[in-house]
Amino acid sequence: MIELNFKKTGGLIPAIAQDYATGEILMLAYMNQEAFNATLSSDKATYYSRSRQTLWVKGETSGNVQQVKEIRIDCDNDTVLLKVEQIGGAACHTGHRSCFYKKIENGSIREIGEPVFDPEEVYNK
Amino acid sequence: MIELNFKKTGGLIPAIAQDYATGEILMLAYMNQEAFNATLSSDKATYYSRSRQTLWVKGETSGNVQQVKEIRIDCDNDTVLLKVEQIGGAACHTGHRSCFYKKIENGSIREIGEPVFDPEEVYNK
Numbered sequence: 633m634i635e636l637n638f639k640k641t642g643g644l645i646p647a648i649a650q651d652y653a654t655g656e657i658l659m660l661a662y663m664n665q666e667a668f669n670a671t672l673s674s675d676k677a678t679y680y681s682r683s684r685q686t687l688w689v690k691g692e693t694s695g696n697v698q699q700v701k702e703i704r705i706d707c708d709n710d711t712v713l714l715k716v717e718q719i720g721g722a723a724c725h726t727g728h729r730s731c732f733y734k735k736i737e738n739g740s741i742r743e744i745g746e747p748v749f750d751p752e753e754v755y756n757k
Numbered sequence: 758m759i760e761l762n763f764k765k766t767g768g769l770i771p772a773i774a775q776d777y778a779t780g781e782i783l784m785l786a787y788m789n790q791e792a793f794n795a796t797l798s799s800d801k802a803t804y805y806s807r808s809r810q811t812l813w814v815k816g817e818t819s820g821n822v823q824q825v826k827e828i829r830i831d832c833d834n835d836t837v838l839l840k841v842e843q844i845g846g847a848a849c850h851t852g853h854r855s856c857f858y859k860k861i862e863n864g865s866i867r868e869i870g871e872p873v874f875d876p877e878e879v880y881n882k
Contacts (some may be wrong), residue, residue: 634861634864634865634866640807641766646771646785646836648773648782648785650782654780655779655780655781656780657773657775657782657838659831660771660773660831660836672861672864682765702860703860703861704857704858704859704860704861705857705859705861705866706784706785706856706857706859707849707850707851707853707856707858707859708856709859711771711785711856711857713782713857724832725832726832728832731831731832731833731836732829732830732831732836732838733829733832734829734830734831734832734834735827735828735829736759736797736828736829736830739759739797740759741759741830
């Protein structure tokens with residue numbers, strides 16, 4: 633088994649999802665050992681939802697799953713990097729392609745880019 | 758002031774450093790409000806060192822500072838993305854360009870790439 637270091641952050645480590653083709657960073661979520669194992673065995677990005685306190689297969693509600701193409705871990709084994717194919721074109725629950733759609737300019741926040749989907753349509757069916 | 762959400766993770770939020778030109782993810786570290794403010798005002802990536810429990814201007818020992826070109830934050834204001842120019846060519850204290858030099862292949866870890874510098878020479882002068 634691959635030993636990650638979950639001790640420093642109370643059982644959860646951050647996992648970055650990056651578009652494997654463009655290099656764009658799509659989102660950051662958290663994993664426990666079970667989420668990491670599920671990601672490895674299913675090749676679908678699986679996180680631990682801190683708000684719902686349960687495993688979370690990304691895209692299970694929206695259909696926007698993340699097909700894992702490559703997994704990297706960092707020097708001290710406490711951060712995961714997933715290179716993924718983002719099915720449906722958007723990773724963010726707001727409908728944006730990437731969660732990082734807020735840019736800091738001159739000390740304030742500017743939203744960039746347009747949502748790919750309407751969250752109300754996707755989540756409130 | 759830009760309000761980030763430090764509550765969910767006990768006062769620290771993850772900050773991803775990405776090469777602004779190539780899109781390569783270089784490292785992940787943590788920020789408190791003070792580190793974020795210092796990064797904004799100095800344009801040099803400044804983190805909070807969990808091991809040393811103090812502000813940490815990345816590269817202050819090695820010389821490998823990160824010149825900040827752009828700052829993004831995510832949808833729920835609890836992750837920072839820095840697009841940086843990595844001075845000295847390497848972000849990792851091991852001498853690798855990126856901290857994410859361990860790739861998971863067939864259930865085991867393979868190190869990829871060669872260190873750019875020798876950490877013993879850089880840190881033990």
